[in-house]
Amino acid sequence: MKTTVIHSSIFGLVVGDALGVPVEFKKRDFLKRFPVTDMQAYGVHDQPLGTWSDDSSLTFCLAESLCSGYNLDHIAQKFLQWFNAEIWTPHGKVFDIGIATAEAIKMIKHGADPILCGGASEMDNGNGSLMRILPLLFYL
Helix, strand or coil: CHHHHHHHHHHHHHHHHHHHHHHCCCCHHHHHHCCCCCCCCCCCCCCCCCCCCHHHHHHHHHHHHHCCCCCHHHHHHHHHHHHCCCCCCCCCCCCCCCHHHHHHHHHHHCCCCHHHCCCCCHHHCCCHHHHHCHHHHHHC
16 A cells, blocks of 8 residues: 555656646746646757656655665765766756756765755755655655
């Protein structure tokens, strides 16, 4: 039962992400006129139908890492592998990395302690981590 809930939750996250990728950054009035009712291709990021974003990719990285237990260094290395287009990319390449995410992963790449890689200012409080934290819920 638990596996079904985990799989369904992650699948739902990825489907929602793929629905949003083509219309990311579009204004509400645009979306009211052209609501998303099905998968779309070649929108904002010029990606094929069903393409997920960094949010799903990093969710996969976290889920994979947590299968071996909670280890922040291991999670950071999975994120770095994704950043280098080695794992969990939708089409073998990375696109649309948020500024805070890119900066944190670059710090990991240069050997910084993962716990210190996030920004410390109020402007660094994006929502990316909230979109990627789902696997931690099941781990806890």
